[in-house]
Amino acid sequence: MGTGRIAGKFCDMLSMLAEEEPLTIYAVASRDREKAIEFGARYDIAECYGSYEELAADPEVDLIYVATPVGCHYDNVRLCLQAGKHVLCEKTLTEESGQARELYRLAREKQCFLMEAMWMKCHPVFRKIQEWKENGLFGELQGVECRFYTKADRNHRLYKNRNQGGVLYDLVLYPLTYACSLLGYAPGEISAAAAIGGDDIDIMESIQLFYENGAFATLTGGLSPRRQSSLYIQGTRGRVLIDAEEFHSAQRAALIDWDNQVVEEVEEPFACNGYEYEAMEAMECVRQGRAVSGLVPMEDTIRMIELMEACRRRWS
Ligand SMILES: NC(=O)c1ccc[n+]([C@@H]2O[C@H](COP(=O)([O-])OP(=O)(O)OC[C@H]3O[C@@H](n4cnc5c(N)ncnc54)[C@H](OP(=O)(O)O)[C@@H]3O)[C@@H](O)[C@H]2O)c1
Numbered sequence: 001m002g003t004g005r006i007a008g009k010f011c012d013m014l015s016m017l018a019e020e021e022p023l024t025i026y027a028v029a030s031r032d033r034e035k036a037i038e039f040g041a042r043y044d045i046a047e048c049y050g051s052y053e054e055l056a057a058d059p060e061v062d063l064i065y066v067a068t069p070v071g072c073h074y075d076n077v078r079l080c081l082q083a084g085k086h087v088l089c090e091k092t093l094t095e096e097s098g099q100a101r102e103l104y105r106l107a108r109e110k111q112c113f114l115m116e117a118m119w120m121k122c123h124p125v126f127r128k129i130q131e132w133k134e135n136g137l138f139g140e141l142q143g144v145e146c147r148f149y150t151k152a153d154r155n156h157r158l159y160k161n162r163n164q165g166g167v168l169y170d171l172v173l174y175p176l177t178y179a180c181s182l183l184g185y186a187p188g189e190i191s192a193a194a195a196i197g198g199d200d201i202d203i204m205e206s207i208q209l210f211y212e213n214g215a216f217a218t219l220t221g222g223l224s225p226r227r228q229s230s231l232y233i234q235g236t237r238g239r240v241l242i243d244a245e246e247f248h249s250a251q252r253a254a255l256i257d258w259d260n261q262v263v264e265e266v267e268e269p270f271a272c273n274g275y276e277y278e279a280m281e282a283m284e285c286v287r288q289g290r291a292v293s294g295l296v297p298m299e300d301t302i303r304m305i306e307l308m309e310a311c312r313r314r315w316s
Pocket of ligand 1: 001007036069090092119169
């Protein structure tokens with residue numbers, strides 16, 4: 001649903017995956033039939049619809065990947081669920097936590113699977129770092145520092161308006177998700193500031209999370225002339241530093257102890273472009289008849305939106 005940039009990357013991946021997995025990119029929907037036909041031709045898609053309603057009504061469709069802007073997700077996902085379709089929806093699932101709760105309730109009622117497409121949480125490196133935490137390899141976690149800056153030209157959706165873009169829901173969501181997956185989703189204190197650009201968009205963020213055990217997270221992100229990112233995790237027994245152009249899609253990481261010895265490392269190159277992990281998770285859940293994903297749990301999706309609402313309240 002939607003024929004934009006990420007829908008293209010997702011279909012590039014699905015086309016590769018279809019060589020090994022039993023899947024078909026069967027239909028595409030755009031608000032403009034011509035765009036759907038053009039997109040469909042790129043991926044050999046059988047049905048090209050000129051409205052989202054037609055896609056949702058097609059009885060042959062099992063699962064819909066929603067790739068529209070954040071501000072549209074609530075209406076688009078509701079349409080799919082009401083039609084009884086399983087859904088994988090791009091991040092952020094909804095602008096408001098109440099909307100996300102409502103969608104998960106509707107999914108349960110319709111016995112449909114619903115998952116936010118938080119691809120990073122399905123990646124091998126992210127999962128390995130969680131495993132190191134669970135196994136106590138960091139010792140006590142003391143802090144997470146993360147920065148994530150990206151380039152966006154003036155036509156980018158980030159500039160459209162605050163409710164449909166903004167760096168909080170699009171970019172800073174990743175550092176926040178990393179920090180919370182390691183330190184917890186319920187910080188004792190939150191400090192958040194944003195720089196608001198000319199079009200009333202939050203273009204830079206600075207967020208600190210303080211936890212009752214003394215751990216804290218320092219997170220920054222925004223628009224910049226060049227991509228810049230890094231992630232640093234510190235524990236009493238060791239640390240991880242990912243200094244990459246895109247920390248959220250890193251394909252290798254090492255846990256180093258305080259004697260500078262490598263404790264464990266992970267290296268797993270993507271088979272496609274990194275979106276394959278979330279797609280396989282969604283397909284596996286649907287095949288097993290599960291309502292939600294274990295890798296991207298409903299509770300985490302809702303708590304993350306609540307946290308971003310709390311950040312927004314501090315600067316809006
Ligand atoms: N996981 C990731 O790595 C990643 C990366 C980038 C973006 N995203 C997420 O993916 C979603 C889409 O991002 P994108 O970069 O693909 O955006 P995009 O290039 O602007 O495409 C969005 C598409 O949504 C459809 N749409 C429906 N209502 C719209 C409206 N009111 N305004 C504009 N477009 C509308 C359009 O398709 P039709 O005209 O065909 O209907 C449009 O092509 C966002 O939720 C974003 O956060 C995820």
